[in-house]
Amino acid sequence: MDATAAALLLDHYDSARRDLPWRSDSPDPYRVWLSEVMLQQTTVATVTPRFLRFVERWPTVEALAAASDEEILGEWAGLGYYARARNLIACARKVAADGGFPVTEAGLRALPGLGAYTAAAVAAIAFGQPAVPIDTNVERVIARFYGLTERSAVPAAARAFFPGARNGDVAQALMDLGATLCRPRAPACPACPLWKHCQAAASGTPEAFPAPKVRKARPHRFGIAWWVRKDDHVWLVRRAQQGLLGGMAALPGPEWQDERPSANAIAIHRHGFTHFTLDLLVVPAAEPPDGEGWWQPLQGIADAGLPTLYARAIKAALTAEREPRLAA
DNA sequence: TAGACGTGGGT
DNA sequence: TACCCAAGTCT
Numbered sequence: 001m002d003a004t005a006a007a008l009l010l011d012h013y014d015s016a017r018r019d020l021p022w023r024s025d026s027p028d029p030y031r032v033w034l035s036e037v038m039l040q041q042t043t044v045a046t047v048t049p050r051f052l053r054f055v056e057r058w059p060t061v062e063a064l065a066a067a068s069d070e071e072i073l074g075e076w077a078g079l080g081y082y083a084r085a086r087n088l089i090a091c092a093r094k095v096a097a098d099g100g101f102p103v104t105e106a107g108l109r110a111l112p113g114l115g116a117y118t119a120a121a122v123a124a125i126a127f128g129q130p131a132v133p134i135d136t137n138v139e140r141v142i143a144r145f146y147g148l149t150e151r152s153a154v155p156a157a158a159r160a161f162f163p164g165a166r167n168g169d170v171a172q173a174l175m176d177l178g179a180t181l182c183r184p185r186a187p188a189c190p191a192c193p194l195w196k197h198c199q200a201a202a203s204g205t206p207e208a209f210p211a212p213k214v215r216k217a218r219p220h221r222f223g224i225a226w227w228v229r230k231d232d233h234v235w236l237v238r239r240a241q242q243g244l245l246g247g248m249a250a251l252p253g254p255e256w257q258d259e260r261p262s263a264n265a266i267a268i269h270r271h272g273f274t275h276f277t278l279d280l281l282v283v284p285a286a287e288p289p290d291g292e293g294w295w296q297p298l299q300g301i302a303d304a305g306l307p308t309l310y311a312r313a314i315k316a317a318l319t320a321e322r323e324p325r326l327a328a
Numbered sequence: 329t330a331g332a333c334g335t336g337g338g339t
Numbered sequence: 340t341a342c343c344c345a346a347g348t349c350t
Contacts, residue, residue: 035346036346037346037347038346039345039346039347040345040346040347040348041333041334041335041344041345041346041347041348042334042335042336042345042346042347043335043336043337043344043345043346044345044346045336045337046335046336046337046345047346078334078335078336079334079335080333080334080335080336081333081334081335081347081348082333082334083332083333083348083349084333084347084348087348087349112348113347113348113349114348115347115348115349116347116348117346117347117348118346118347118348121346133346135345135346135347136344136345136346136347137345137346138346171346172346175346178346179345179346184343184344184345185339185343185344215342215343216331243332243333244332244333244334245333245334246333271334271335272334272335272341273332273333273334273335274332274333274334274335275331275332275333307334307335308334308335308336309334309335
C-alpha cells in the first residue's frame, strides 16, 4: 500500500544515511548483532566508541566467545543494563559452538538477549530477511505516518509499510528518521521525505502521535559502601550474578534500604537508576568484610571495569580524603 | 504483565 | 534540579 512512501524513504536514506561503524553494504552478522545489543536503550553517541573498542579487542564472535567473563564485563562497564553483557557472553559462546549465527528470525530469537526487536533487526540487516524490526523509533514514525495514537496498532501498520525487500535498509532509514527529524519532541517535519504523506503532520500536532506512555514516580533508597584501604589499594568484591549490577565489580556493603542509615560517611554519592534513586554512603572500615574479594590498586581505578555507580563513589571518596572539608 | 534493569545527554 | 528519552529483554 505504501510502496511510494517506502521508496521515498529509501531514496532519502541512500543519499543522506549516517555513516555508523557497524553499517556496511555487506554486513558482518557479528558486528550487526553486537551493535544491536549495545544499542538496546542506549544512544548511538554512547555506543559508537564502545563498539569500536569491542571489535578491535574481539574481531570475531569466536574471539569474544574465548574471552573470560571478567574481561567482557569489564569492557562493558559503564554501558549499563548489565544483563545484556551476561547474555552477550552466553550468546557468543553458543554461536561459536554452533559454527555461526542462525539465519532465520526464529533461530535468532532463541538466542540469549535477542528479543523480538533484535532478532528481527539482525535477520533483516545481516541476512536480508523480510523481518520487520519495531523499536521505539519505528513505532513513533509509523504511528505518526498513519496517525495512530494507540501503540498496539503499530505492528500491523508497520507490516503494511515494510516492502519485504530491503527491510534492513527500511528499518535503519526509519531509525535515522526517528533520531534526527521525527523526534519525540519538536519534529522537523518540513525536512522529512514523508512529510506530504504523513497523517500526524497533516493534523498539525505531530507530537500527539503516538499517545505518551504513563510513568511512575521513582522512590529514593540508601546504601552503604565500605571503604577499606590498604596502602594504595581498595577492597573490592564481585556482585551476585543476578539482579542489579549483576556480576560486576563493586565496593562491599550491605543490602540497600529505604531508610537513611546512620553512619559516619566520608562521601555521599547520589545516583539515578531507572526505577529509583540512590544515596550511597561511603563509610571507612578498618578490615575487609567476610567473603570473597580482592585488593584493587587505586592507580587507574577509573579504568578498572567498575560500573559507574562505584566508579563515581570511589572518585568522591578519594576527593574527600584529599580535601576533607568538602566531604558531605 | 508490569516491574526490574544503567547511564548519559538534552531541555 | 528534575524529568524525558534512548536501535529492549526477561520474568
